[in-house]
Amino acid sequence: MSLKKKHICDDHCGGQDHSDEVELSRRNFLSMSMALSTGLIFSKFGFAKSISKNNPNLSFMNPLNAQAENVIILWLAGAPSQFETFSPKPKSKSGGGTKSISTRASGIELAENLPLLAEQMDKVSLIRTLSSKEGNHSRASYLMHTSYPPVGVVKHPSFGGITAKELGGSKEFDLPYFISLIGPSYSAEFLGKEFSPYVVRNVNKPLENISKFKDIDESRFNERIELLNQMEDGFFNEKGLDDINEHKIIYNKSVKMMKSPFIKAFDITEESDTLKKSYGETDFGKGCLMARRLIETGVKFVEVTLDGWDTHQDNFTRVKNLCKTLDPAFSSLVKDLADRNILEKTLVVCMGEFGRTPNINANDGRDHYPDAFACALAGGGIKGGKVIGETNEDGNQIVSNPVQPENLFATLCNQLGIDYNKVNYSPQGRPLKYVNNGTVIGELIN
Amino acid sequence: MQESFTKPLNTKLIFSVYFLFVVFIVLILFMTATGNEKNLSSNDIDRLLSQKWSEKNLSPSQQSTDEEFLRRVTLDLTGRIPTAVEVKSFLDDNSSTKRQKKIDELLASEEFGNYMADVWLSILFPSEQKTKGLPKTYALIKYTFADHFNQNKPFNKFVYNLVSADGFVSTNPYALYVSRFETPEDAAGNVMKVFAGKQIQCAQCHKHPYENITQEDFYGVAAFFSRKKILPLLQKDQAQKLTKPITRMEKVIDKARDMEMEMSEEMVNMQEHEKVKKNNDKSKNKNKNKKKYGGIPPQWAIDSLKQKMNNPTFTPDLLVWDAVNGQMEYEIKGVTKVQSPKYLNGASVSSNAGIERRKLFAEHLTTKETNQLAKEFVNRFWKHFFGYGFVNPIDDFTGTDEGTNPELLNMLTEEFAKSNFDVKNLFKLITNTETYQLSSTPNSSNKSDHEYFSRAVLRPMSPVQLCNSILTASGYFSLKNIKDKDGDEIQKIKYRILKLFTYTFNDDEMNETEDFSGTITQALLLMNSDLAEKVTERKPGNSIAQMFNTIKELSDRIDFLYLNTLSRLPSKEEKKNLLSKANNDEAFYENVQWALLNSSEFIFNH
8 A cells, every 4th residue: 555645536536635644644544543543442441432422533443343334325315305304494485384393302203204212212312514525416426425516537435345345244144235226326436346236126026036947956056156266267267358258257146046045035024914014015115124124134224215315396295205114114114123133333314416406496396405404313322312513593594513415424323333533545546535535523423 | 834735735744644644643632641550440449448457467358259249239239138039040151251240230330320329328418317207208319319429410410409409308309418507506516517518516605626616617607508598398288388488488589689789798797786685685576477487588489489379289398408598507505697608718709798608609609729638538339349348437537547458448538539530430439449358257367357348257247228128028029120009018128127217326416336236126027027027937939938839859949938938048067057957847947037137147248
């Protein structure tokens, strides 16, 4: 890992100065090695836990302190209106007439569209002041999956890919560590193909193509694999190119998955009828239930997508209907995880690309609004029943505690015991930290 | 000179002949002068590429074998692997110009246009949209696109058609492209990215981080798209419900349109300003019916709609039109602003009513911005043929980045623009270069060369290519001369497969993902799907069945399987190895076919 003075990135990224990233990495290297050794010593005496508790930014010193072991993202594609979900403004015109309801967490109100979630708010916290500069769907979606805005040539590994690699990584496991249900999510890029999401488009047919042909028995299947391996070796001998090896890795993983007993995790039919009903008979509801089963099996990161939130027209009816899907699924997931005593180990995050405007447009809709938007968090050591940040009565100004997306990601990494300042080098030689200079939101975890 | 006219006739004759002679010489010189103005040749391209190799201490790999060349060029120009018959006949051809002839043959085939249509469909309608749309509609667009490329109409005309299209999608399929954008911002961002290679959407919320594009600049472009409206008619009663508002609206329109047309720009802006002030004063204008159409439709749109509704047979459709009036409004920090249309780095356009903004923009893009249009096309299709563009990502030209071979890129750009955007000519030039025909086997100098094209790189087949190739290998369908009955069946199967692939590979509007060797989903599909079963097991009518019927020798059968799937004959070692395992059992051949289908040699365009 050479520390270059002149950066290839100078030619590619529009001259943004990265010397600080490289400098930091040198400093980081020293401080990390010191910290690690100190941490190892201290952990013996239990100091590490108290140090990392009071200084969240140093928690990587003691990865044993990591509370969360996996992540479930509920991705609200299209960007949900905060006024009709997590940040109602019943007293203002901006509220658009949406009423608010009290919840199990005293002092926190949700929009009337989320009554079931209201019952779980003792376990769920809100950030109401997420703020970014990206009001374009694809740019903002990239940002909210990587903590970086897209910058030309650079391919940032997604948070899912990072989690899969750091928490799963080299340990052999039959299923992919990163699974995306319904939506495509984002690649792990140079961290490795095996950490990119395995996508299940249709949660009603999750095991499509996982079993071999009906009339092929085990031995014949193995014969075929042997033939295939011979062909692969031959082609590799001829070309000697890495692409061929990667192909082999993918096939090995796929065959492993085919033969694994763990694929039962995709099958939600064995769950009780009452439980299935509580999640909802919707694809999203089924996806949430599947996500719980998957992380129980050992998958580290599951993203479930609910699309349709881009309500430039007809905001109020559409969001109300979407919440009829979101509310039971989200609340049941939180309750289910808590009932099984695994909420502590599972980070649940519910969010979209940005929020929507306080101003209601001519089509009864709300437009894009990255200036102040909201998300909900639960589990993984996140304290429930808290609100980080507040906007004014009209919801068009942040009054306290603006939160940049990178701080959300730093917090999540912290809970997972991932060093969010860890530097990797892209294939072009560019130093990239896991998270874009974020700091942990202490109030969420202390 | 006057004297000469009084001289005898023969002198006049001499002078006339002399005069004609001079004219003749001048003409010859003129013609040879223009004749000498050389058009670009494939050799020129090779020359500029090899210059870079010397600079970078790279030496080119060997030339590809006939098998490799045939497979590669058939995939790149018609989107499928060659059939076993095609491979054999190419290998048996002894002429020295067979590669050139093959290129001409492929460019002239209908499959070229079909494949280009698929390529543009996946650029213009990324995965998400494809799955929500009506299959019949996409079939319609595909034929329209295919026609354009088969007849080799100019590419800038293609762009004009797409950007300016209006009317019912059933009669003008091009209109489906703009119809998918919910906002003018999205439309402007996509058009500029895909066709001009300029990613302006960062400037939507703030000044572009590294280009000289302000928020006003961005909205100046978006303003051209701000009057676009769509009306989906998916169900019969939906159309019926529109009758009343339309007749009511017509009365309003008749009055209002005349008024609008006469208003000066200033007055229109003042009106807009008043409206904006009203909004900011928090008096909500809840006149829903009027606003739902958001702008006065032109008469032709009303007429088209009424005609449609009077038609006894109802077919789902989508109407796209530009309103007669309406301005680009956007919000910064709670303040609503209005932006009039303005070309990027160019002139402003009046914001009056009645001006066809989108058509003007299409005109400007395809006749005034020809250099940028040509450059983006060249870069995009250089990647198509070589795996990497000169500039990467291929649709992101920033101010300073001219890519890995600026001289060559500019030369190709000029050629393409000068030729009136002749696509087939450009492709012919590129595929006839020695560089395009290099092998992918690396030598000691160029194993990691991804920038200077000193060897071919391994490119995974695109979803469309994979789809077509599996169908070809299956033997069920010939993609040449598709018969009607088969046509529908093929469309359905392809649609199903593409849905699966494109959703897992591409993101909506994401930049191209480079360097991927496939995913688990694809592997599972090729190993276990119904489709894979159809290709690899003996089923009535498929390749394997045909093989059993027409070929009897074990050795010949192995040859066939290789030709059918990998487009080459097995090597001596491969044959020996297989013969040692073989029995003349059906199961054996099916195993071999299955392994071939799942091999990286199949999945890669190499």
